[in-house]
Amino acid sequence: MKFGILVNEGPYQHQASDTAYLFCKAVLAQGHEIFRVFFYHDGVNNASRLTEPPQDDRNIVARWSKLAEEHGVDLVVCVAAALRRGIKDENLAPGFRISGLGQLVEAGIQADRLVTFGD
Amino acid sequence: MKFGILVNEGPYQHQASDTAYLFCKAVLAQGHEIFRVFFYHDGVNNASRLTEPPQDDRNIVARWSKLAEEHGVDLVVCVAAALRRGIKDENLAPGFRISGLGQLVEAGIQADRLVTFGD
Amino acid sequence: MSEEPGIKKFMFVNRKAPYGTVYALEALEVVLITAAFDQDVSLAFLDDGVFQLRKGQQTKGIETKNFSPTYRALEGYDIEKLYVEKEALAARGLTEDDLLVDVTVLDRKALGVLMDEQDVILSF
Amino acid sequence: MSEEPGIKKFMFVNRKAPYGTVYALEALEVVLITAAFDQDVSLAFLDDGVFQLRKGQQTKGIETKNFSPTYRALEGYDIEKLYVEKEALAARGLTEDDLLVDVTVLDRKALGVLMDEQDVILSF
Amino acid sequence: MLHIVNKSPFSSQALDSCVQVAPGGDLLLIEDGVYAASSGTVADNFMRDIMKRFRVFALGPDLEARGLADRLIDGITPVDYAGFVDLVARNKTCQSWL
């Protein structure tokens, strides 16, 4: 089954991004497919390559990048939301790409399920 | 009278940053002094020089920078919160500086009033 | 699935007041794009979401863009299914006359049934 | 103002549950710094904030740092004024025995009076 | 002391908690908190009770943004940002019920 994922909150401030990540890992472990993870609202802040969490805490951004690298998951950041919040190619973490809201709608159309994580 | 201001949410997602800014302008217009504006939690995202809001919307980051330039307001971003969220010197907007949480405590001690804006 | 092949029923569930947070504004942006994909789009306004449709919003004082006229423009994008929760209006002292646009007022149970019929639900 | 010159009464008001949001964790970071400035520090746990002090937090499954042991370390920083809302505990089915640390349980009215005596209140 | 509430009374417990803890004083409604200042809602009587113990203010620009300026409960005082500053200055401390 194909899953689409929508992440609406930034890293650390809310648990939404953590839950979405752990959900994605379980989707893959169950043998399902992730059509796309779409980052909207403050969710775009998950894509900042400049984050440096304390050593004893999880690295949320690096985790997403690794998911893209190891499983080819498509991580898409909404361009309009990203511009409002200062996420651009110059501070974009590996594995993410910036694109339009149409990519979210497409995920809704193409995926069998769309799950929203937010506040 | 000396005011300290604490901003706990990022730009656009919540109104906290807007209210804090309009409050600061009124503080100055009333002839009071702003000892410091401290940005904590997602509030540190107010300091990203990479934000580009739509033309017909307010530019929250630029407004803060202008407040610092025109009135010498001390805009301090918490270093620990900023590292977690990817705000560093390389994407820091003019007028902001990155420093420790002690600067918030100092604002509490030195200012006559401390007002928190958050979610 | 909707009756036409390739068309899905998208419902946008709005439960938050405008301006306090950005969700209402950014939800509208998704709605407009979804219509451009020729999907079957409906909007549901529940709880504080009904405040999004309130007439007379004047945002000059908070120096923020007033996006409420966009709800009036939805018709031009063939988005005509706007459902509003009856109990939410009543609790907030509002009637249909207080709203910017023509809507269908439904009670909670009817909204719940409608939700069950969707293919995709996006919540903001 | 506190009785000693140059020392202010700081109260940290915690009203949010841990892990769902970061406020509890980042509030603790401010508390520790404030103690280093030799201020008169107290912590108040109201509403869902009382959940921060719950025993038995095991965060391995959510892959997030368990910061609850830090509450036990507060004593080492001479932070000993921990006030917990009586009504909040009761509503959540908790007693003092469910908490990680020794606290003073106060009813809402007493907490309100204590708040009025502060010089600086920080809310998270 | 000044209490500041910025959440809708229909979706959050913030106003409830504030008035149950605080003995009285000044109460300022801002942002989505101003919905509590609107007459004719299910929170109307609750608000009128609160006004027996608190002097209640609402931020005018937030009322206007939400189309509520003409529905203010009698006895609640609208203030602009300058009035907000005055309220903070007049009270020794303030507490934001986030």
Place this chain on the structure above:
Amino acid sequence: MLHIVNKSPFSSQALDSCVQVAPGGDLLLIEDGVYAASSGTVADNFMRDIMKRFRVFALGPDLEARGLADRLIDGITPVDYAGFVDLVARNKTCQSWL
């Protein structure tokens, strides 16, 4: 259909709204939503009423993080992330009550 609630029942109306709108189905409590799955609280009876119409699940890792694993209301099923995925797969649609 699957309903997902991630807010504490003590501070937010999300769970209330969910169960008043939805006729029934599967209900999954995650993040701060799991506090509703704890026995002995003022929401206990409310939750037991909900369970007459909904099959109720709670995310185990969130229960454990909050020290609630041993207080689960009888009849609420704890699930791990794999179980969360199964719930989404089993239901045609899901709605997050944010």
